[in-house]
Amino acid sequence: MIRVQEADFDLGAELAKLTAGNNKIGGLAVFVGLVRDRAGDKAIGAMTLEHYPGMTEKMLARIEAEANQRWPLDASLIIHRVGRLEPGEQIVLVAAASAHRQAAFDACQFLIDWLKTKAPFWKLEETGAGAKWVDARDSDTQATERWRAPKKDMAE
């Protein structure tokens, strides 16, 4: 399931709902992204998340489908917030549930790595010196690269 929303989300409630009634699940891996109060040496007052309505949902659904194809998942969830967020607030939640922990851990990491380089979101940081669009990071691209080959090929 994927959702793009301005509203905050209740982590506990979301995870409870995700696994409710499915007792095949033995492990649930979760990543939650938060707004940091610093970027390098600059203090961040707030951050505004922009997205491309339509394409964003399409890409998130595709990323989730890809994770489900690569790992035996019993449940998965991506929630990404948009709009103005302040330090400490939750930005993103990805979760993957499976019978065993390895698939859950790997799928969770894959979901956030792919999301960061493929889903059309952009961050505008507000600092004392004004607002600035965040530059993409090479380390995010590298994190995505290691998932390039399907899992079964990587094992060969």
Add this chain to the structure above:
Amino acid sequence: MKLLYFAWLKSKTGVAEEDVTPPPEVTTVAELLIWLRGRGPGHAEALADLDAIKVAVNQEYAQAGDPVRPSDEVALFPPVTGG
């Protein structure tokens, strides 16, 4: 053709979206971006470095040589920074 601009491409061009009618010789993503530079100083500045721009045609990532057609929705944006 419907164009959408996001993040600093929106601030530099000064438009979030616009309808354009490129001449018939504009048939690829790269040709469209170069033609768009002529729409004004904001566009020229925003489109100065084509390597800094990602393009989606009908909500699918596209490469420089991919075709564009009058009925397409073409979005221009910087590399994504969500998550």
